[in-house]
Amino acid sequence: MSEAHAARRSQLRDRCAAAGSTAVLVTRPANIRYLAGAAPAGAALLLAPGGPGGPVGDLLLCPRPPAGDLAGGLLTGELRARTLSAAAADAAVEAAGLAAAAGAEQLVVEEHHLSVTRHRAVGAAAPGLRLTDLGRAVEQQRLVKDEQEIAALRIAAEIADQALGELLESILVGRTERHLALELERRLIDHGADGPAFPTSVGTGPHSGLPGHRPSDRRVEEGDFLSVCLGAGYGGYHCELGRTFVIGTTPARWQIELYEVVFAAQRAGREALAPDVPYRDVDRAARQILDAAGYGGGLPVPTGHGVGLEIREDPELSPGAMGKLDACVPVTVEPGVHLPGRGGVRIDDTLVVRPEADGGPELLTITTKELLAL
Amino acid sequence: MSEAHAARRSQLRDRCAAAGSTAVLVTRPANIRYLAGAAPAGAALLLAPGGPGGPVGDLLLCPRPPAGDLAGGLLTGELRARTLSAAAADAAVEAAGLAAAAGAEQLVVEEHHLSVTRHRAVGAAAPGLRLTDLGRAVEQQRLVKDEQEIAALRIAAEIADQALGELLESILVGRTERHLALELERRLIDHGADGPAFPTSVGTGPHSGLPGHRPSDRRVEEGDFLSVCLGAGYGGYHCELGRTFVIGTTPARWQIELYEVVFAAQRAGREALAPDVPYRDVDRAARQILDAAGYGGGLPVPTGHGVGLEIREDPELSPGAMGKLDACVPVTVEPGVHLPGRGGVRIDDTLVVRPEADGGPELLTITTKELLAL
Numbered sequence A, B: 001m002s003e004a005h006a007a008r009r010s011q012l013r014d015r016c017a018a019a020g021s022t023a024v025l026v027t028r029p030a031n032i033r034y035l036a037g038a039a040p041a042g043a044a045l046l047l048a049p050g051g052p053g054g055p056v057g058d059l060l061l062c063p064r065p066p067a068g069d070l071a072g073g074l075l076t077g078e079l080r081a082r083t084l085s086a087a088a089a090d091a092a093v094e095a096a097g098l099a100a101a102a103g104a105e106q107l108v109v110e111e112h113h114l115s116v117t118r119h120r121a122v123g124a125a126a127p128g129l130r131l132t133d134l135g136r137a138v139e140q141q142r143l144v145k146d147e148q149e150i151a152a153l154r155i156a157a158e159i160a161d162q163a164l165g166e167l168l169e170s171i172l173v174g175r176t177e178r179h180l181a182l183e184l185e186r187r188l189i190d191h192g193a194d195g196p197a198f199p200t201s202v203g204t205g206p207h208s209g210l211p212g213h214r215p216s217d218r219r220v221e222e223g224d225f226l227s228v229c230l231g232a233g234y235g236g237y238h239c240e241l242g243r244t245f246v247i248g249t250t251p252a253r254w255q256i257e258l259y260e261v262v263f264a265a266q267r268a269g270r271e272a273l274a275p276d277v278p279y280r281d282v283d284r285a286a287r288q289i290l291d292a293a294g295y296g297g298g299l300p301v302p303t304g305h306g307v308g309l310e311i312r313e314d315p316e317l318s319p320g321a322m323g324k325l326d327a328c329v330p331v332t333v334e335p336g337v338h339l340p341g342r343g344g345v346r347i348d349d350t351l352v353v354r355p356e357a358d359g360g361p362e363l364l365t366i367t368t369k370e371l372l373a374l
Helices: A002-015 A029-036 A091-101 A116-125 A137-142 A147-168 A177-190 A253-271 A279-292 B002-015 B029-036 B091-101 B116-125 B137-142 B147-168 B177-190 B253-271 B279-292
Strands: A022-026 A044-047 A058-062 A079-083 A106-109 A130-133 A201-204 A225-230 A232-234 A241-246 A304-306 A313-317 A330-333 A336-339 A343-346 A349-352 B022-026 B044-047 B058-062 B079-083 B106-109 B130-133 B201-204 B225-230 B232-234 B241-246 B304-306 B313-317 B330-333 B336-339 B343-346 B349-352
Touching (some): A058 A091, A116 A130, A147 A225, A177 B177, A225 A343, A253 A279, A253 A330, A253 A343, B044 B091, B137 B313, B147 B225, B147 B232, B147 B349, B177 B201, B241 B343, B253 B336
Parallel strands (some): A106 A130
Antiparallel strands (some): A022 A044, A201 A225, B044 B058, B336 B343
């Protein structure tokens, strides 16, 4: 992957016209990982003036001696890892000093990530240096994934599918939400995940269908809806998978009807995924089915969001979102309905946007979406 | 607890002289939780001019409709919870507008938490409002814990002790670091923890003694050092417990010697804990024993740190730390030595600083520190 990382840094440098006397300072951990392949705690990435071949080059400054792949100091021919000097407390501040010493006149920083206090310290470390804003340039660059990134997401999705599939074969009645969540997380690790992509959510009965429900000590009962949302992290990439089941032999009529509405909304959202489709149109495709069935007007929860090095990243598929989908953008589609006191349904898939000529959206999470009675 | 929260807000208001035309905006989640009792994602806490009895009062602004205790809107007579208006995307920005509308001339913000971009948006939302810096005033206020906070920490420590004690009764040889870590986390939940206070670290053989080691697929072998660091979260409060064991019937001579050095260093650190003792003296007490035994000059890892609503908070017990301990400050004492390729020892306790008249430091994590051969 180190060539891919070098290419990403080069693209960012071009975008900032940072070949001359401009240096770029990246501090947001997911952005550092995207550009350098690793983001030790408290690290800062400096793209120094003069480019990767210059006297300073591309430098990953780490508060602690780097371990593992970073320990050698030289990550690739173009990126070095180095520990902070003893006097420095903040990698960003030391980077600013190095940039100034290397002849930079301008330092482009992530103003949406640097706190006001840190920004001030960065400025004070190099008084001659003009600070300007990188904005969300790296987040923009991260939107469209390459095939290696998508391969990692595909494995993450497969792990989540396996963990959920195994759980469904066990006896569920009488077990608590917390224990089911823990068991799912254990199975994610068993199947090779780095860890859960986010805290696993298990909701039973009245808790079912609530987005981000924190597992409680409520036990699974006959007749419950059971909704589960889990995800695996693999190779730094994160996916999401959510399903709702019925406990017992025969779902009630209201359960079948509610499930059908959410299923139709989720399918409409999935089918709307294509290059050049506005984000808000995907949201609307799902939302209008819920609205038509009388379940609108609820929470302004987005219908979906991008996934990648972070479990929630750009784009947001919501009514107010600006922008259009591209090919090779992985997103979730996860509409749901929750009826207070009764419970509800959420269905959540991770998919990759693909042109119709390539077969349309690629579904990564393949667990069945039939209403299973367990 | 709601009276305690109101008293904390009142203390902060006094500190900011915020009775007149000054409003205070708190955005850092742990600080919001300290002052309001809860910190929904993306929330901001506004202490409006005119005090809690004023027209706006103390307001918790939440991006999503508040759930649970917050759902009623009225948290106590003095604190209200409210959802953002539909047009607002950022609770801090809406709070600034409300502060200006309520007649504030000055808004005190957390410059160490607000990003440059958010700070700019807050300023733009209320052009007449002068923004000043709250600094780490709330973090300072959080240093000394009240007895309810210490009671939560005591339960958290008890849970961690129980989880570790049970693990030690099981067979360890042949199991992977990952599975031992997962089992510990399951036991934490079983005993009533909200969750692990941080990712559980289990290191075997050459991985033992590494601070923050991420569990791998290495299996426990006869003759290994096994070091474990875990913590429970309970009622929002976090503790830490670390021990090192030997696997097999007879520890090797180097293992016994290394253990004795680290044990002596950790004891010296614990015994140094008292009101008015400089932070750096606690660090030195432990560090000079490691140095004298020839294990100095290693990583500049602090000897310990405060715990509370965050697992790592002020103070830091390190060579460069400024300040002195107070009674009722809970801290960790966790020196260690790691010998590359061979492994090492870490011993980590959570204690509360108490005056000698009250019996000296209160040890919360009571698992034995004898060198156990398992």
